[in-house]
Amino acid sequence: MAEGVILKGIGGFYYVKTEDGIYECRARGRFKEQGMTPLVGDRVEIEILDTEPYKGVVDEIFPRKNTLLRPAVANVDQAVLVFAVKNPDLNRMLLDKMLVLAEFAELDCLICFNKSDLDQSDEIEDLQKIYGAAGYPVIRTCVKSGEGVAELTDLLAGKISVFSGPSGVGKSSLLNAIESKFSLETGAVSEKIKRGKHTTRHSELMQLTNGGKVVDTPGFTSLTLEDIDPEVLWTLFPEFEKYSEACRFINCMHLNEPDCGVKGAVKSGEIDEKRYEAYDHIYREIMTIRKRGKR
Numbered sequence: 001m002a003e004g005v006i007l008k009g010i011g012g013f014y015y016v017k018t019e020d021g022i023y024e025c026r027a028r029g030r031f032k033e034q035g036m037t038p039l040v041g042d043r044v045e046i047e048i049l050d051t052e053p054y055k056g057v058v059d060e061i062f063p064r065k066n067t068l069l070r071p072a073v074a075n076v077d078q079a080v081l082v083f084a085v086k087n088p089d090l091n092r093m094l095l096d097k098m099l100v101l102a103e104f105a106e107l108d109c110l111i112c113f114n115k116s117d118l119d120q121s122d123e124i125e126d127l128q129k130i131y132g133a134a135g136y137p138v139i140r141t142c143v144k145s146g147e148g149v150a151e152l153t154d155l156l157a158g159k160i161s162v163f164s165g166p167s168g169v170g171k172s173s174l175l176n177a178i179e180s181k182f183s184l185e186t187g188a189v190s191e192k193i194k195r196g197k198h199t200t201r202h203s204e205l206m207q208l209t210n211g212g213k214v215v216d217t218p219g220f221t222s223l224t225l226e227d228i229d230p231e232v233l234w235t236l237f238p239e240f241e242k243y244s245e246a247c248r249f250i251n252c253m254h255l256n257e258p259d260c261g262v263k264g265a266v267k268s269g270e271i272d273e274k275r276y277e278a279y280d281h282i283y284r285e286i287m288t289i290r291k292r293g294k295r
């Protein structure tokens with residue numbers, strides 16, 4: 001017996017990394033009977049069948065900390081949200097939506113503002129203040145100069161991370177800068193769409209030298225916005241919490257209520273206006289989707 005982590009699953013074989021090496025494993029038939037599919041990221045116990053070459057059987061799947069649907073990965077420790085300030089332009093609404101979904105999935109987030117070489121007006125400095133105040137670690141990176149790459153690498157050590165963010169922000173470039181052995185495809189969006197659209201992709205955990213593991217497929221989905229109860233949406237904006245103590249109403253949603261501590265903090269500049277706007281916007285979006293669903 002040995003314990004390990006599934007790095008890759010393909011055609012009914014699971015590649016399990018253990019202390020002595022990577023075992024090619026089948027899974028016990030009873031998993032299928034139980035409707036259970038081993039996932040990349042699963043911590044498992046295997047029975048060793050052979051060591052020349054390494055072959056085994058997945059015997060037990062340990063309880064999962066979480067499960068993402070797309071990419072299908074278990075036990076993700078953090079989402080690295082990568083955005084650029086320019087090329088493509090920063091889409092803060094998308095960033096805030098991704099943060100809300102990650103908070104809802106109880107996934108830790110790390111925000112990475114890449115392409116700092118294109119940041120002519122010190123926008124990243126302001127963003128570091130805003131998102132730092134919300135409690136998120138924020139780093140500034142540049143693949144061209146190497147700025148922040150070592151810092152990012154350190155933050156990935158020993159964890160399973162998914163990289164997420166719009167196309168073209170430099171996710172693959174950053175990973176290549178972290179581990180030169182990766183040689184992931186990078187480049188203009190239009191070029192990438194042309195290539196192999198129909199090739200089926202199996203997610204895989206790429207191993208970093210420092211013990212970190214990164215999912216090779218960008219994105220994270222487990223839930224959608226309409227799964228979120230609009231009444232608790234505001235709790236997914238961590239920086240609202242302390243100001244909500246000053247609200248007159250205990251069930252204040254910080255929208256139209258009088259004497260609202262959160263709106264007061266927006267007015268005084270303590271809460272970033274755009275973060276509040278994102279809250280208001282997402283709230284209305286959830287309400288619209290829910291009303292449409294009821295008809």
Ligand SMILES: Nc1nc2c(ncn2[C@@H]2O[C@H](COP(=O)(O)OP(=O)(O)O)[C@@H](O)[C@H]2O)c(=O)[nH]1
Nearest residue numbers: 115142143144167168169170171172173186187
């Ligand atoms: N100026 C600049 N360009 C970058 C930087 N990082 C990546 N790029 C470029 O941005 C484009 C998209 O990068 P890619 O890694 O494919 O983005 P992905 O779609 O997020 O994986 C490529 O042409 C990269 O060379 C950076 O820090 N600065």
Ligand SMILES: [Mg+2]
Nearest residue numbers: 171172185186
């Ligand atoms: Mg990419």
Ligand SMILES: [Zn+2]
Nearest residue numbers: 247252254260
């Ligand atoms: Zn309030």
